[in-house]
Amino acid sequence: MEYNESRAPFQRRARCRGIFRRRYRNWYERGSSAIYRSSYQEEEGDTAMNGPYMGPGIRYNPRAKQSYPKSGQWHYQCHVRTDIDMWKERFPLETAVEEERRDGTPGRWFKVTVPYGRKYNRAWLLDSIQSFCSVPFTPVDFHYVKNRAKFFVQDSSTASALKDVNLKICDKENRKISIFVNPSSVPHSVQNQLNPEQMEQLKVTMYKRYDDFQGTLDLQSLRFDPDLVGHDIDMILNRRNCMAATLKIIREEFPELFSLNLRRNKLYQLDGLSDIIQEAPKVKILNLSKNQLKSVWELEKMKGLNLEELWLEGNPLCNNFSNQSTYVSSILELFPKLLRLDGQELSSITVGIEAPKRLPTCQGSFFGSETLKSLVLQFLQQYYLIYDCGDRQGLLSAYHNEACFSLTTPFKSQSSFLGSLNEYFKESRNMKVLKDADRRVQLLKYTKHDIVDSLSVLPKTQHDLGSFVVDLCFEMETMLCFSVSGVFQEVEGKSQGSIRAFTQTFITIPGSYFGLCIVNEELFVRNTSPKELQSAFSTPMPIPSSSYMSTLSQEQQEMVQALSTQTGMSLKHSEKYLHDNDWDYSRVAQIFNLPKVKNKIPEDVLME
Incomplete structure (x- = not known):
């Protein structure tokens, strides 16, 4: 046959297809493994799938020209x-x-x-x-x-x-x-996972960067943290093993995490961060600014996280959009509940959704009226004066015979970073952590004697009255509910000098103890935020304004002088305490005669 070069390629191609079909039919019928990958x-x-898995006489040619089938x-x-x-x-x-x-x-x-x-x-x-x-x-x-x-x-x-x-x-x-x-x-993420010593050091470093009051974790420039560098730990969060270790600690130690800052970590991909949806589902604020993310596709790996605030400024992906509206729309497709982007409120005009309602700015203490303010502050001053004296049995008269009390801390028992809060955790009734129903009942204190005995075993303290923020929750003729938040310092024991934050909620009824009697109380103790620690014990407790007449009778003047001599208080404060107690000298003297009370009177109350 005469060789026709113009037809040769087509003939060879057809011949190859026929050979392939026959061979495949034979392989399939015999169950052969001579199949390419x-x-x-x-x-x-x-x-590798070749070697023993390749059929005899079959040779793989990586440079062979591929044929494309007809439609x-x-x-x-x-x-x-x-x-x-x-x-x-x-x-x-x-x-x-x-x-x-x-x-x-x-x-x-x-x-x-x-x-x-x-x-x-x-x-x-x-x-x-x-x-x-x-x-x-x-x-x-x-x-x-x-x-x-x-x-x-x-x-x-x-x-x-x-x-x-x-x-x-x-x-x-x-x-x-x-x-x-x-x-x-x-x-690779398993081969290169951190060893126990490295995990423990990373945990220590993250605790130093965690604010449990705000629920925020600042991991900005984590790789260059002095504690990690000093222990030769290279935390590159682009590596999945490093990000996995970080998220594992978040899941185990910071389950209530609200805000995560990953600014300046040179992130160019978010494969490891995709697990955040399962490991930290409560995160609402995420800061990814000043990284190296080039595509919105990376953010798709976190789709499903219910973010309310996201920071992306300083990433190359921000330059991929022709205008701000397109940028915002693209991000909202991934995080539809977003309220703020790069620090800017997403208004209804910009994104076509209803503008979010903002919570009012905190205004400090709220009492409702000057009468209630005087009543509550008077009660709190006397309560914490006795609480800090060391012998808390004097608080018995503040409680109803069948009162109820519970104590709560925000930590888990296995955490090695409780510090002095270990003393509080023993009695903590945190419903999110404590699942044992019998233990929950056991930690709920009934009767005033059980309550005061429980308070007496807690560390001795000195409360900063100037830090108090009081909120009146509701008022009825026969009931008053209010909460007080502030800080205190532990004055004895292993944690002497440690400053803690607290919130104490009281439900009271009219009573003989400065006008109120506690029927239900909850005490929440936690570590202080940096801001609270900085301002602790720097502001004196304001004294409620008095509108009573300044001219006293002879008998009242003698009572003021006697109380001042007995307690060491100034005449002004002695007069105030007597007035607040309806000039019942016996009751006031009984309070200040309690052991160690005199030593706990604030300096600004004592005579100069």
Whole structure:
């Protein structure tokens, strides 16, 4: 036959297609494993599929020119491709399972790949896989590579169960989802995870940067923290193992985290931060400013986090938008509950949504009326004067016989950073932490004697009356509810000098103890914020204004002079205490005759 060079390529191409079809038909009928790897497997560098898994006489040529099928051939070749992929998955996985059974070395790692997995919500995808998987599994290092979702599992039985989920899940468009499972080396995030000593040091560093009053964690420029650098710990948050360690500590130690600052950490991808939805679901404020994020796609990895405030300024992605409105709209598509972006309120004009209602600015103490103000301040002054004297049995007359009391701290018992709050945690009845119903009942103190005995074992204190903020919650003829917040200092014991913050809520009825009697009380103790610590014991307690006449009778003047001599108080304050107690000298003298009360009288009350 005469050789026609112009027809040769087409003849060779047709001949190759015929050979391929015949060989594939024979391979399929015999169950042969002589199948090439899929593009997903080649790209990821998984365990090799050639060698013993390649059929005899088959040679892979990486430089071979690829042919593209005609339109009428797509259906046939796509069907062939699907079958090929399924056959390619079978042999390396089964071989790995057999090797694990034979060698008795459990714990091999497998990589699970979901093509086009990026378009699915992570939680939905994992929940769907779990619902079809015959055994429970824990995904390790879930992340995205281009359009694919990937994660790792350990144990061959789990890998086999996941392999069986292939093509069993349908998305909203009724398309079946492919799942590939391949043997893998140990994931980098597992190989490079922090050791226990490094985790403990990271925990210490994060506690120093945590404000439990505000619920904020400042991890700005974490890599350059002196404590971490001094212990040779390189915390690069772009690395998934570093971010995973950080989120693990947040989950275990700061479950109530409200605000997270990751400013200036050179973040260019957020694969590791995608776990924040599960590890820190209560975060409402996230600061990612001054990083190196180039695409909004990175933010999609956190889609589902109910953010109210987000900072992105200083990232290259901010320059990808033609105007501010487009920028805001794109971010709102990911975080629809967002109220502030880069520190700016998102008004209804800018984003087309109803403008959020802002809470009123804190105005300090609220009493309702001058009469109630005088009554409550008088009560608090006397209550804390006795509380700080050391012998708290004098508080018995402040409580109803069947009063109720509970104490709460914000920490968990296993935390190694409670400090002096350990003394309070022993009696803490934190309902979010304490799940034992019997223990809850036990920690609820009934009767005034049980309450005062419970208060007496707490550390001895000195309250800063000038720090008090009092709020009147409600008022009735027969009941008054109010709360007081402030700081106190521990004056004895291992934590002497430590300053703590507190909020104490009282429900009272009319009584003989300065006009009020406590029927229900809750005490909440926590660590101070930096601002509270700075201003502690710097402002004297304001004295309620008095409108009574300044001219006293002879008998009243003698009572003032006697009280001043007995207690060491100035005449002005002696007169005030007598007036506030309806000039009942016996009652006032009884209070100031309690052991150590005189030593606890504030300096500004004593005579100069």
